[in-house]
Amino acid sequence: MLRDRKRRYGRKKVCIFCADKNVPIDYKNPSILKGFTTDRGKIVPCRISGNCAKHQRQLTLAIKRARMVALMPFTVIH
Ligand SMILES: [Zn+2]
Numbered sequence: 001m002l003r004d005r006k007r008r009y010g011r012k013k014v015c016i017f018c019a020d021k022n023v024p025i026d027y028k029n030p031s032i033l034k035g036f037t038t039d040r041g042k043i044v045p046c047r048i049s050g051n052c053a054k055h056q057r058q059l060t061l062a063i064k065r066a067r068m069v070a071l072m073p074f075t076v077i078h
Pocket of ligand 1 (some may be wrong): 016
């Protein structure tokens with residue numbers, strides 16, 4: 001039954017930037033941004049990361065900026 005198909009992965013995800021105001025979204029801080037990219041260097045979608053739209057936008061921007069200044073790779077070379 002469709003109704004029974006509840007979401008797995010138990011705990012509710014909450015945007016960590018909303019939850020913790022001390023976490024800066026800064027392109028100069030690749031260690032934080034890295035947590036939101038895949039091992040291939042792609043940006044993790046908000047559905048997965050649990051970020052709210054507002055912070056996901058800022059995060060995407062920060063990651064793009066970080067790439068521009070070569071703090072982060074566009075793709076990881078294997
Ligand atoms: Zn948020």
